[in-house]
Every structure is written in structure tokens, then in C-alpha cells.
Amino acid sequence: MTEKTDEGRRSFLKLATVAAPAVAAAAVVTTDEAEAAPETQGEGLRKTAHVKAYLDSARF
């Protein structure tokens, strides 16, 4: 790949993804929450990591 084609690609991406910067923050929050946060409220089964793993394994 030459410098020139890379530059073309970069400026294309710059234009095409100009709407995306706001998404960055959302992606970070999303990842954090996926790791932490067992569900606190609600009756019934608590969605702890264990329960979640079980539910995931039961999907198929």
C-alpha cells in the first residue's frame, strides 16, 4: 500500500465517519456496564454473573 492510497482512504474515512465521535463515549459506557452492574432491583432471579452465564449457556 502506498502513502498516496492511504491518504485517500484516510480522508474518505474522515468525511464518512464525521458523525461518529459522539459514539465513542457511548461505547465506553457500554463496555463498562457490561462488566459491572449486576441488576439490583426487581423480584425474581438476580442477574448475577453466574445467572447470566447460565442463561447464556442455555440459549442454544
Added chain:
Amino acid sequence: MNNFIPDEDLLRADLYDFLGALLAFPPEGAVLKQAAELKGDETELGRAISALSRIARAAGPGAVRVEFEALFIGLGRGELLPYASYYMTGFLNEKPLAVLRNDMNRLGIERAPNVYEPEDNIASLCEMMAGMIRGRFNMPAALERQRTFFNAHIAPWAKHFFTDLEGAKSSVFYAPVGSVGRIFMEIEKEAFRMAGDGPH
């Protein structure tokens, strides 16, 4: 090669992470709120992001979870089967999954021990792309390597899947997620084409 990752590529990684997160689990409180605060511009991608934000504002986590289950889990099966193997061969766990596992092996990527889903689902593939761009698994992957991976495992079907997601019967919140994904896949394809070894 050094470890500097240009802004454009960080944006791509963010978009992949964002899509991966929305497609792996139904988003809950903080994530929905964050999605509701997104602002798009007048580009095609921007309009899709605005639509996503509008619907995130109106949707509660309960409704989104019900929708997620109808789309991807269902009784027996969900409305859509977001797996490369299914889209490429008509069956689950076929050769595309085996080829992906080989490539993951070569790239030093492993399925997390608490995940039981086949690796060729769209959320995992998005995560893998983001990880390759950011160097989460190893050193950031060179563009050529990203392109080979994208062309082998994502390009043949992801756009069809996102188009299906846009139009699925159960899609409300996930309709604009589908648009964002479809447009992003077009951008990626074009960008990889521009970086490709076509006529110089």
C-alpha cells in the same frame, strides 16, 4: 510499525465497539441514556445516528430487552440468526465458523470462557475488528491484516444482516442500529477498497 493509531481508525474501533455492545446484550439504563444523547449530522451515517438517539429517548430498557429477545433469542429461535455461517451457507456452525476459528487462532484471539455462543456472531466479529484496530489482543493489526479478516468473515454477509435488522418485524430500537451498521459496512468496504492493491 509503531503503536500510533490514527484518529480515523480509533473512530472505526469505537463504532465497532458500539455496535458490538448493542448486539451482544440488550442495552440497559446508562447505555440507553448515552445512546439517547447521541447527535448525528447531515451525513447518511449521521441521520441514522439521530434516528437511533430519537428512539433511545422513547424506549425503556424493558421494551428494548423484549425486542432483543424477539430478534435474536425467541422461542426456539429469534427472528434473525446473526451468524456468518448461517448467512454464508444457510446452516449454523458450517465451514465459515471453522475458517474463522483458524484465523482467530492465528491472530491470538480466543473465545471468553463464559461465552457459549459460536464465535461467528455479528457482535463478536465487531469486537474482534475493534480489538484488532486498537491492538487489544496483540499489537494493533496492520491494515492489510484487518482487510483480509474483514473480507473473509464480515464483508460477505454483514451488510445483508444489517439490512435484515433494519427491516425486521420486531425491530424498533434495532432498526436504526441496523442502518448504522449497514452504512458503516459500506464505508468500511469502500475504505478497504481504497487502501487495496488496485491499480496505482
